[in-house]
Amino acid sequence: MGLWTVAAMTAGAVGAVALVPVALGAVGFTSAGIAAGSWAASMMSSAAAANGGGVAAGSLVAVLQSAGAAGISTATTAGLASAGAGVGAVAGRLIK
Numbered sequence: 001m002g003l004w005t006v007a008a009m010t011a012g013a014v015g016a017v018a019l020v021p022v023a024l025g026a027v028g029f030t031s032a033g034i035a036a037g038s039w040a041a042s043m044m045s046s047a048a049a050a051n052g053g054g055v056a057a058g059s060l061v062a063v064l065q066s067a068g069a070a071g072i073s074t075a076t077t078a079g080l081a082s083a084g085a086g087v088g089a090v091a092g093r094l095i096k
Helices: 003-027 039-050 060-070 074-095
Strands: none
Touching (some): 039 060
16 A cells, blocks of 8 residues: 555545534534425425424434534544545545
8 A cells, every 4th residue: 555545535534524524514413403495494394294294303403403412423533434435445546
């Protein structure tokens, strides 16, 4: 494994872990709840309409709001780092 691949894997892992909380907040999944008028609010409205007025526990909206409100768990962080490293590995091979 070359130096570029290792560097790209590291950057991908760190970037994925650092950017997911930022991305969640940017689309409206915040620690204070779903931001009014946001993409998250639209998503929640659609989910509630499809489920008779409520958002189902374990649904994508519920999981994303949980992550936005409480942060990302250790297991999720490890998964994000692995996914980011995988993307970095591919990118590193393309760079050389």
